Amino acid sequence: xxxxxxxxxxxxxxxxxxxxxxxxxxxxxxxxxxxxxxxxxxxxxxxxxxxxxxxxxxxxxxxxxxxxxxxxxxxxxxxxxxxxxxxxxxxxxxxxxxxxxxxxxxxxxxxxxxxxxxxxxxxxxxxxxxxxxxxxxxxxxxxxxxxxxxxxxxxxxxxxxxxxxxxxxxxxxxxxxxxxxxxxxxxxxxxxxxx
Amino acid sequence: xxxxxxxxxxxxxxxxxxxxxxxxxxxxxxxxxxxxxxxxxxxxxxxxxxxxxxxxxxxxxxxxxxxxxxxxxxxxxxxxxxxxxxxxxxxxxxxxxxxxxxxxxxxxxxxxxxxxxxxxxxxxxxxxxxxxxxxxxxxxxxxxxxxxxxxxxxxxxxxxxxxxxxxxxxxxxxxxxxxxxxxxxxxxxxxxxxxxxxxxxxxxxxxxxxxxxxxxxxxxxxxxxxxxxxxxxxxxxxxxxxxxxxxxxxxxxxxxxxxxxxxxxxxxxxxxxxxxxxxxxxxxxxxxxxxxxxxxxxxxxxxxxxxxxxxxxxxxxxxxxxxxxxxxxxxxxxxxxxxxxxxxxxxxxxxxxxxxxxxxxxxxxxxxxxxxxxxxxxxxxxxxxxxxxxxxxxxxxxxxxxxxxxxxxxxxxxxxxxxxxxxxxxxxxxxxx
Numbered sequence: 001x002x003x004x005x006x007x008x009x010x011x012x013x014x015x016x017x018x019x020x021x022x023x024x025x026x027x028x029x030x031x032x033x034x035x036x037x038x039x040x041x042x043x044x045x046x047x048x049x050x051x052x053x054x055x056x057x058x059x060x061x062x063x064x065x066x067x068x069x070x071x072x073x074x075x076x077x078x079x080x081x082x083x084x085x086x087x088x089x090x091x092x093x094x095x096x097x098x099x100x101x102x103x104x105x106x107x108x109x110x111x112x113x114x115x116x117x118x119x120x121x122x123x124x125x126x127x128x129x130x131x132x133x134x135x136x137x138x139x140x141x142x143x144x145x146x147x148x149x150x151x152x153x154x155x156x157x158x159x160x161x162x163x164x165x166x167x168x169x170x171x172x173x174x175x176x177x178x179x180x181x182x183x184x185x186x187x188x189x190x191x192x193x194x195x
Numbered sequence: 196x197x198x199x200x201x202x203x204x205x206x207x208x209x210x211x212x213x214x215x216x217x218x219x220x221x222x223x224x225x226x227x228x229x230x231x232x233x234x235x236x237x238x239x240x241x242x243x244x245x246x247x248x249x250x251x252x253x254x255x256x257x258x259x260x261x262x263x264x265x266x267x268x269x270x271x272x273x274x275x276x277x278x279x280x281x282x283x284x285x286x287x288x289x290x291x292x293x294x295x296x297x298x299x300x301x302x303x304x305x306x307x308x309x310x311x312x313x314x315x316x317x318x319x320x321x322x323x324x325x326x327x328x329x330x331x332x333x334x335x336x337x338x339x340x341x342x343x344x345x346x347x348x349x350x351x352x353x354x355x356x357x358x359x360x361x362x363x364x365x366x367x368x369x370x371x372x373x374x375x376x377x378x379x380x381x382x383x384x385x386x387x388x389x390x391x392x393x394x395x396x397x398x399x400x401x402x403x404x405x406x407x408x409x410x411x412x413x414x415x416x417x418x419x420x421x422x423x424x425x426x427x428x429x430x431x432x433x434x435x436x437x438x439x440x441x442x443x444x445x446x447x448x449x450x451x452x453x454x455x456x457x458x459x460x461x462x463x464x465x466x467x468x469x470x471x472x473x474x475x476x477x478x479x480x481x482x483x484x485x486x487x488x489x490x491x492x493x494x495x496x497x498x499x500x501x502x503x504x505x506x507x508x509x510x511x512x513x514x515x516x517x518x519x520x521x522x523x524x525x526x527x528x529x530x531x532x533x534x535x536x537x538x539x540x541x542x543x544x545x546x547x548x549x550x551x552x553x554x555x556x557x558x559x560x561x562x563x564x565x566x567x568x569x570x571x572x573x574x575x576x577x578x579x580x581x582x583x584x585x586x587x588x589x590x591x592x593x594x595x596x597x598x599x600x601x602x603x604x605x606x607x608x609x610x611x612x613x614x615x616x617x618x619x620x621x622x623x624x625x626x627x628x
Contacts, residue, residue, distance in 0.1 A: 044427050045405040045484075052481040059594055059612070088424055095619070096612045117425070117622050124620040145624040152626020178624050189628040 036072050040079035040086040051089050058093045066097045073097070074105050087118045094122040100130040107134045110150070111141035117149060124153045132159045139165055147175075148182035155186025158193025166190070237264045238565055241301045241331075243322055244314035245270040245279035246434055248336050252311055253279075255558040257286040263562065266307060269295040272434070273413040296415055298322050302329045309565060312336060315437040316444040317423045320345035321625055323360070323575075324352045332359040332565050338449035339578040343586050344618030346579035347605060348627045353575050361561040361571040362578025364457045366528075368557035372458050375517065375526045377551045378542040379462035384519025387501050390459045391516040393508035394451035398439045398489050403482040405429050422621035432484050439485035446487030448592075449585040452505060455515045456588075457573075457581040458526065459503045461551070462517060466577035469584055469602035470495035470503070477592030493588040495600075505588055590616045 035057075038050035054076075061069045073094050077087070087109075094102055102122060109119035116138070123131045135154050139162075142150050151169065154162045169175055169183040240256055242249055245268055256265050265283045270276035276294045283292040295301045298318075302310065302325050310326040311334045312319055320340040323333045333353075339362050340346040353360040366372040379387060407427030410416040416428045423442040426432070437443040438450055460466060475493030480486065491507040508514070514527040522534030533539050554560040554572040564571040583605070590613055591598055599608035607613040621627070 045407055045429070047404055047482050049403075049482045063611075085426075092424070096615055117620075120620045120623075121424070125615045147623075149621070149623025149626060152624070152628045153620060155628025156620075156626055182624060182626070182628070185626075186628045 036076050037079060039089055040076045040082040042086040042089050043083055044085045048089075054089075055093060058096060061097070067099070067101075070094065070097050070099060070102060074102060077105055087115060088121070091118040091121040095125045098122050098126050100126060100128050102126065103130040103134050107138075110134055110138045113142055113144070113146040116142055116146045120149060120153050124156060132157065132161065135159065136162050136165060139169070144176060145178060148178045151179065151182040151186045155182075155189040158190050160190055160193075163187065163190060237262060238308045238562055239306055240265045240309045240311060241267040241269065241304070241307045242279065242311045242313060243269045243298045243301060243326075244312060244318075244336075245272070245275040246313065249279065249311070249313040252313065252334075252558075253282060253286075255556075256311075257283065260287065265292060267293045267295060267301050267304065269298050269301045271296055271415040271418040297418065299325060302326045302331060305330075307331060309334065309562075315419075316341045316449065317437075317442065318421050320349050320627070321422060321621075323349050324627075327352045327356045327358040327360065330356070330358075333575075334361045334363060334561055335575065335578070336363040337453035337578070337582075338444075338585055339453075339575060339582040341444065341449075342618050343583050343605060345627060346575075346582050346586075350575050350579045357568075359561070359564045359568065359571060360575040361557070361564070362453075362573040362575050362581075363557070364453055364573045364578065364581065365557040366454050366458055367461070367573040368554040368560055369528070370553065370555060371528075371531055372461075372526060373551055373553055374542050375515075375524055375531070376458055376461040377547060377549065378524070378538075379517050379519070380464055380549045380551065381547045382519075383521070383538065383541055384517055384524065385521040387463075387517065387519045389501060389518050390462070390503040391518065392452070392455040392459060392503065392505045393511075393514050393516075394447045394455065394491060394505060395512055396489070396507050396509050397446040397448075397487055397491065398480065398485040399436065401431055401436075401439075401484045405431065405484045420622065422625035424622060429484060436485070439487050441486045444487070445585065445589045446491075447507070448488065448491055448505070448589050449582065451513045452585040452588065453581060455513050456503065456505060456584045457578075458515050460577070460581050460584060463497060463499075463501065463503075464549075465497065466580060469580050470497050470587065470600060471602065472496045472597060472599050473587040473591035474597040475588055475591030475593075476595060479592075488589075488592055491588070491592070493591045495584055495587055495591075503584075586617070 033050065035050040035053040039054045042048060042051050058069055073090055077090050103126065106119045106123055109115040110123060123134060135150060135157070136159070138150055139147070151166065154166065166183045166187050170180055170187060172180065240263060242252065242265060256263055268276050268279040268283065270279065273296065276296070280292040280294045284290050301307065308331065310331045312322050312326070313336045314322060316338055319335055323335050326333050340349055378384070406429065408429050410428045419433065432440055439446055444450065473493060473495045477488035477492055478490040479488050491505060494502050494504045496502045512527060514525055517524045522538055524538060525532045531539070552572055557573070560572045587600055593616065594613060598610055598613050601608055
């Protein structure tokens with residue numbers, strides 16, 4: 001071996017310098033928005049990529065993680081600055097994963113004409129007596145088309161416990177035709193549903 | 196027109212002693228048929244939805260004035276419904292065609308026998324159900340419904356009220372598709388290995404954002420949305436393009452899938468059933484007005500092990516390829532080819548063991564059944580099964596995982612999220628109740 005001309009050492013990559021400051025290890029662009037917060041402020045027509053990110057997480061979450069996802073969606077539902085589009089989006093996501101745990105948060109929304117549809121997107125998919133009770137209790141709070149939609153949800157769910165209330169609505173002359181017709185249809189549907 | 200519908204048309208043909216005569220002359224009626232079902236009575240028609248899909252119906256409907264009369268048209272767009280009425284009136288040389296902005300008014304006319312439903316997909320089920328409850332027979336454009344639950348409700352209504360209900364999958368009335376389905380059913384390809392369906396590309400580019408626009412004075416936007424979740428009007432999200440928005444449709448998965456997956460169902464003898472699993476990996480846009488899959492790729496698998504693939508073809512139209520141990524057959528609207536021309540010759544051989552009903556005209560078949568009270572070639576029962584296959588593909592791609600499907604109970608096995616996607620709550624005041 002010629003000691004005066006040793007073979008060249010293999011090229012090595014320069015060693016990566018890791019900052020001692022943990023914050024430097026992530027982004028130097030400042031804090032990035034949290035999609036779970038941003039989705040509540042979704043606007044019709046605006047970029048919906050944050051909402052999309054939430055949607056992807058909701059869909060990809062395995063059964064054992066759905067309670068956590070439901071909790072995050074309920075937090076988004078309670079966020080300040082929530083928009084109409086944000087509300088509709090969150091409720092559509094909850095429709096896939098929500099349990100009876102979501103019923104208390106949705107009940108006030110169900111009882112307001114303006115937000116009842118969004119609440120129904122979720123509540124109609126939640127099996128069990130908690131959601132049935134929320135629907136029945138909202139009958140006295142809604143009016144007009146919102147009430148007709150609520151009655152339709154009760155019919156689709158086949159809630160036999162609502163039969164007497166719907167029968168009264170079917171015959172109530174004070175109610176508009178759209179409500180009376182909805183009650184008639186719902187009663188027919190309930191009568192055909194399994195016990 | 197309240198006669199029962201005890202048999203499908205296929206069953207009727209199989210059991211009839213005069214099968215040949217009936218096939219040759221579909222307007223020959225059962226001997227007991229009299230009165231309003233008699234061939235001499237004109238069948239009165241109302242059309243709901245006057246866009247480009249309805250355009251394809253005017254020729255057949257207006258071309259038989261001796262037996263069919265279009266008496267009413269309905270659209271939430273005044274320009275469209277007025278244009279449709281003018282077209283009808285011009286053909287008849289009068290001004291009798293009435294216009295409606297609300298389908299419920301048309302459906303409640305007692306002098307209308309049949310309603311053609313040519314609206315965006317999210318309206319199909321509700322309008323058809325309302326029409327049948329009001330004693331109308333219905334021709335429902337494809338896809339039959341937006342969701343699986345809507346399809347089941349529509350079929351149940353047709354049965355409850357004994358209505359004739361045709362699904363607008365006219366491939367069922369094209370001899371080429373009939374011949375392929377029948378050939379495959381008779382093991383003409385030997386053991387069937389797979390079916391490959393290709394559908395056209397989905398979304399037109401629409402950008403990552405969009406702006407709400409003023410609703411045109413001629414359009415009832417609230418009624419256009421109907422049961423779909425509310426959103427502001429934008430001209431790119433209304434006529435025609437609705438199919439690219441998942442609140443209204445599932446894009447080409449249901450638009451063209453309803454045709455080609457339907458032929459697969461027919462060839463497999465699955466008209467009363469369906470696959471047992473689905474797995475999909477579609478690509479969806481993460482922003483913008485359009486939300487449906489831009490690159491479709493899913494596979495449903497049947498209990499006999501045969502897979503049916505469905506993919507986007509970015510150039511060229513829809514096709515279906517049947518692959519068996521003896522070779523393959525390609526079928527499209529305008530062409531048919533095979534790995535071996537002998538297969539095409541064998542396809543035309545008579546006296547096959549399994550003989551599928553043959554219809555050469557989807558409208559004629561429907562109106563013949565309106566008079567005979569038999570079930571039509573594309574009865575909504577099988578239309579629902581085909582639309583379900585489309586829905587399985589959509590749900591499979593949305594969830595991105597393999598799903599087991601129980602075609603008897605029409606439910607996914609052990610997947611609560613997938614089962615929730617079989618239906619959706621409707622915007623007030625609409626519902627499936």
